[in-house]
Amino acid sequence: MTAKPAAGAVLSPEHVRVAEPDRARQRFVLLLVSGAALLLMLLISLSVGATGISLDALPAALGALFRDADDASRRAALVLIDIRLPRTILAALVGACLAVAGAMMQGLFRNPLADPALIGVSSGAALAAVTVIVMGHSFAAPVVAWMGPHALPVAAFIGGITVTGTLVLLAGGRRAVSIAALLLAGLVIGALAQALMGLIAYLSDDRELRDLTLWTLGSLAGSSWAKVMGVAPFALLNLLLLPALVRALNGLLLGEAEAFHLGIDVERMKRLIIVATAASVAAAVAAAGIVGFVGIIVPHVVRLVAGPDHATLLPASAMLGAALLLAADVIARIIVAPAELPLGIVVALIGAPVFLHLVLRRGAYV
Amino acid sequence: MFALLKRVRRLMWVAGFGAFLIATGHGSSAALADTAKAPGEAKRIVSIGGDVTEIIYALGKGDSIVAIDTTSHYPPEAATTKKSVGYMRALSTEGVLSTNPDLIITSGNAGPPEVVAALKASSIPMIEIQTAETPEGVARKVEIVAEALGVKAAGDKLAQEVKSEFEGVAAKRAKVTKPIKALFVLANQGGRIIAAGEKTAAEAMFALAGAENAVKGIEGYKPLNDESAVTAAPDVIVVMLRSDGANAGQLVREIGEMKGLGSTPAAKAGRIIEVDGSYVLQFGPRAASAAADLMGRFYPELAGKAPASNPPAENQ
Amino acid sequence: MSDPDRVLSASEASFHIGSARLVENASLDVSVGEVVAVLGPNGAGKSTLLRMMAGELAPASGRIVIAGRDLAHLKASDLARLRAVVAQASTLAFPFTVREVVRLGVSVPGLTRESARVERAVGDAIARVGLSAFSGRLFTELSGGERQRAHIARALCQLTVARAIGGGGQVLLLDEPTSSLDIGHQRIVLEALRSEANAGTAILMVMHDLNLAAAFADRVAIMSHGRIIADGTPRRAMTSEILSRAYGCALSVDRPPAEGIPFVLPAVV
Numbered sequence: 032m033t034a035k036p037a038a039g040a041v042l043s044p045e046h047v048r049v050a051e052p053d054r055a056r057q058r059f060v061l062l063l064v065s066g067a068a069l070l071l072m073l074l075i076s077l078s079v080g081a082t083g084i085s086l087d088a089l090p091a092a093l094g095a096l097f098r099d100a101d102d103a104s105r106r107a108a109l110v111l112i113d114i115r116l117p118r119t120i121l122a123a124l125v126g127a128c129l130a131v132a133g134a135m136m137q138g139l140f141r142n143p144l145a146d147p148a149l150i151g152v153s154s155g156a157a158l159a160a161v162t163v164i165v166m167g168h169s170f171a172a173p174v175v176a177w178m179g180p181h182a183l184p185v186a187a188f189i190g191g192i193t194v195t196g197t198l199v200l201l202a203g204g205r206r207a208v209s210i211a212a213l214l215l216a217g218l219v220i221g222a223l224a225q226a227l228m229g230l231i232a233y234l235s236d237d238r239e240l241r242d243l244t245l246w247t248l249g250s251l252a253g254s255s256w257a258k259v260m261g262v263a264p265f266a267l268l269n270l271l272l273l274p275a276l277v278r279a280l281n282g283l284l285l286g287e288a289e290a291f292h293l294g295i296d297v298e299r300m301k302r303l304i305i306v307a308t309a310a311s312v313a314a315a316v317a318a319a320g321i322v323g324f325v326g327i328i329v330p331h332v333v334r335l336v337a338g339p340d341h342a343t344l345l346p347a348s349a350m351l352g353a354a355l356l357l358a359a360d361v362i363a364r365i366i367v368a369p370a371e372l373p374l375g376i377v378v379a380l381i382g383a384p385v386f387l388h389l390v391l392r393r394g395a396y397v
Numbered sequence: 398m399f400a401l402l403k404r405v406r407r408l409m410w411v412a413g414f415g416a417f418l419i420a421t422g423h424g425s426s427a428a429l430a431d432t433a434k435a436p437g438e439a440k441r442i443v444s445i446g447g448d449v450t451e452i453i454y455a456l457g458k459g460d461s462i463v464a465i466d467t468t469s470h471y472p473p474e475a476a477t478t479k480k481s482v483g484y485m486r487a488l489s490t491e492g493v494l495s496t497n498p499d500l501i502i503t504s505g506n507a508g509p510p511e512v513v514a515a516l517k518a519s520s521i522p523m524i525e526i527q528t529a530e531t532p533e534g535v536a537r538k539v540e541i542v543a544e545a546l547g548v549k550a551a552g553d554k555l556a557q558e559v560k561s562e563f564e565g566v567a568a569k570r571a572k573v574t575k576p577i578k579a580l581f582v583l584a585n586q587g588g589r590i591i592a593a594g595e596k597t598a599a600e601a602m603f604a605l606a607g608a609e610n611a612v613k614g615i616e617g618y619k620p621l622n623d624e625s626a627v628t629a630a631p632d633v634i635v636v637m638l639r640s641d642g643a644n645a646g647q648l649v650r651e652i653g654e655m656k657g658l659g660s661t662p663a664a665k666a667g668r669i670i671e672v673d674g675s676y677v678l679q680f681g682p683r684a685a686s687a688a689a690d691l692m693g694r695f696y697p698e699l700a701g702k703a704p705a706s707n708p709p710a711e712n713q
Numbered sequence: 714m715s716d717p718d719r720v721l722s723a724s725e726a727s728f729h730i731g732s733a734r735l736v737e738n739a740s741l742d743v744s745v746g747e748v749v750a751v752l753g754p755n756g757a758g759k760s761t762l763l764r765m766m767a768g769e770l771a772p773a774s775g776r777i778v779i780a781g782r783d784l785a786h787l788k789a790s791d792l793a794r795l796r797a798v799v800a801q802a803s804t805l806a807f808p809f810t811v812r813e814v815v816r817l818g819v820s821v822p823g824l825t826r827e828s829a830r831v832e833r834a835v836g837d838a839i840a841r842v843g844l845s846a847f848s849g850r851l852f853t854e855l856s857g858g859e860r861q862r863a864h865i866a867r868a869l870c871q872l873t874v875a876r877a878i879g880g881g882g883q884v885l886l887l888d889e890p891t892s893s894l895d896i897g898h899q900r901i902v903l904e905a906l907r908s909e910a911n912a913g914t915a916i917l918m919v920m921h922d923l924n925l926a927a928a929f930a931d932r933v934a935i936m937s938h939g940r941i942i943a944d945g946t947p948r949r950a951m952t953s954e955i956l957s958r959a960y961g962c963a964l965s966v967d968r969p970p971a972e973g974i975p976f977v978l979p980a981v982v
Contacts, residue, residue: 051849052810081495106494109519114491141806180510236617237583237597238486238506245487245509252489253511281817284806288769292800293817293871294793339807369464369492370483 130352133326159190
């Protein structure tokens with residue numbers, strides 16, 4: 032390694048040397064642990080629920096799909112295949128999307144506290160959702176009547192990507208997207224959305240107010256195969272895109288000019304990152320409401336363990352984010368069964384102590 | 398460890414069937430629909446909505462309830478002996494199903510919509526009741542529940558009782574010559590009053606009790622500022638207690654100290670009435686007696702008076 | 714281009730922001746193995762010219778040619794195989810280790826990240842700037858000088874790999890690479906740059922230390938108010954008259970007879 036130590040040996044004394052982290056090993060261990068955690072949580076999520084039906088009933092449940100079966104098998108089929116399976120898949124997809132989106136936004140904004148709210152996707156989705164909740168009985172009634180339970184998620188998705196699209200146009204138009212302008216425009220749009228939501232909340236009645244409060248706390252109670260089909264394309268597309276973004280995100284950590292020097296098409300990559308994030312987060316929010324925190328803590332924990340290299344950060348965040356949301360959802364639905372806690376609350380309650388413990392033990396680096 | 402491996406194997410099974418399951422996802426529930434039981438045999442009822450729970454108990458079928466929601470406060474034994482499926486707008490499909498119900502009855506406000514849709518798609522009969530907040534609406538609600546429980550005779554009887562009770566209330570109301578202005582306070586949020594405006598259950602109840610809602614021009618339950626409180630100038634203030642009565646006296650004291658509400662005729666005359674929210678606002682079988690109680694406290698002077706010649710101007 | 718040795722050239726290049734003319738009709742070229750220093754007072758347009766020639770800023774008029782091709786038509790990824798850049802002040806948002814920062818320089822498409830050859834190139838580059846003992850340290854914990862050297866190592870590494878893929882003739886552009894270095898590390902870095910030049914790389918760097926530039930550069934270009942007012946060997950270009958005009962103050966240039974390299978001192982009035 033030391034090809035020409037002649038001069039350097041004098042000026043780089045050995046006493047400053049620290050053990051070099053074995054990133055390959057860290058990466059391997061982290062991905063293995065994340066994968067195992069995800070698999071375990073998938074199994075637990077499918078096995079646990081208010082009805083007490085466990086995976087043991089799966090063969091009977093599958094049998095009930097094809098031929099006449101007794102009531103117990105039909106019930107097992109209903110619970111395992113129509114309720115828990117879509118819910119489990121949705122929890123994993125939403126968790127993965129939110130964690131990855133957090134990691135990408137932190138890379139793009141070069142700030143460990145950045146989250147998708149900065150590109151307006153959450154406020155756009157929330158504004159649209161709140162509008163549907165409150166106006167769904169009055170002047171948006173025909174749309175809601177036509178789309179039924181799909182009205183809210185579809186509106187939230189469209190709202191999210193519309194606001195982000197507007198922001199990108201404001202911050203750059205056809206020219207370069209300025210991150211500083213994006214940040215400022217994002218703050219303004221966020222405040223505007225907040226104000227409009229306040230206005231709508233004011234106009235709402237007691238029941239609608241309760242609904243929109245519950246929506247902002249997040250829940251996967253309304254999971255269905257239809258929702259899985261709605262979210263999966265965006266989530267999977269985003270996950271498949273990740274390998275192509277690793278180099279750009281790593282380079283952007285040095286700065287935009289430096290990333291360009293390294294051969295990264297910065298403008299194209301920025302737009303790609305923003306579009307992928309907006310689409311996947313809008314889909315996640317549409318399916319589960321507002322679930323905060325995942326996008327901040329999961330990437331942070333991964334960086335503490337294996338450093339900021341996105342080649343590790345993105346896949347590990349995806350798996351751990353999915354595992355965290357599955358764990359939170361399992362707790363949400365069994366702790367007060369047959370009732371259910373809002374998901375966002377549980378994520379914060381289990382996420383915050385773990386996060387604090389890690390940060391205090393390992394030391395924050397920013 | 399072996400158990401886990403067993404589960405892993407099963408999971409792989411699931412993965413293999415994934416595509417098929419997605420394609421046929423709704424088939425399994427649709428196939429179950431034919432097992433719906435005829436009404437009348439329900440032994441395991443999930444009752445969602447305080448009014449529904451009250452009606453079921455009043456019909457003597459309380460023992461058939463397996464679970465209620467968090468808005469079911471009456472009778473008190475319901476809240477202590479039955480499982481809770483949570484708040485009626487935040488139900489969980491599996492949570493409701495886990496109580497193994499053979500009948501789900503909800504007042505029209507159950508949610509979220511996806512869960513209600515999933516429950517409807519299951520084999521379990523489900524009845525949603527949405528009736529007006531009027532004497533006829535309450536009677537109709539009783540009849541629908543009774544029919545679902547297969548106790549039509551008892552239902553007709555109870556509905557008739559409710560109707561005649563309301564008629565009694567109407568007769569008394571006819572004696573009111575000058576309706577007083579009443580203001581309903583839902584809560585005090587750090588000095589900010591949440592009051593009942595137009596098109597609320599509270600306003601409907603005021604109308605039944607022969608009073609006029611002091612709050613005009615606002616729909617729903619909204620914050621009311623000091624000036625609007627002074628303008629409303631209620632003759633009587635009705636405040637809502639928690640269903641366990643834990644905050645008795647608190648709102649009365651707080652309102653007395655407020656700049657706006659404290660200066661209204663009601664506060665000056667000490668006419669602040671505490672009521673149980675579920676009793677007054679849920680429009681269950683006790684709605685008529687709630688109206689009668691309210692009227693008694695609105696018009697203590699009416700007791701024993703002869704009927705007035707002019708019927709009172711009713712709200713809307 | 715007529716002279717095949719000229720790997721990077723700006724001809725009549727200008728850059729304006731509003732009415733401010735930061736660079737005006739600048740023509741400058743660098744040839745294979747040559748070290749060219751751009752000198753001039755603060756605000757003369759040195760960094761702007763460097764950033765134009767790095768492809769970072771598009772000239773308002775004139776053109777930049779790298780390896781015989783118009784720079785405006787090159788994709789970022791193609792450009793990265795032709796030139797490496799060390800910017801003036803680079804921060805890092807998250808704590809990469811020194812090795813990881815240097816490895817960013819080799820993430821050129823077409824090479825597997827973890828290959829032994831890449832790791833060797835990374836290690837060599839780190840050693841060349843005297844950072845071997847620091848390769849495991851977190852970048853965010855380094856001193857300013859150590860960070861500067863890490864960035865230089867990253868650029869050297871990028872060039873090594875680019876050379877391995879596409880043959881020689883690369884350009885290295887640096888903006889004040891020695892500004893936060895002590896005299897010992899200045900020497901190490903300049904030695905590394907000289908050996909890079911000897912390997913065929915054309916080097917263009919903005920410098921502030923006139924004496925260091927005089928001693929090290931093959932050629933200097935002196936800028937004032939956005940224009941290049943002199944371009945030539947240090948002996949020819951660095952005269953008291955030109956330097957005094959450029960910097961707007963009286964400067965005296967000494968020439969120690971032994972070497973003949975200009976030695977500049979502010980003239981004491």
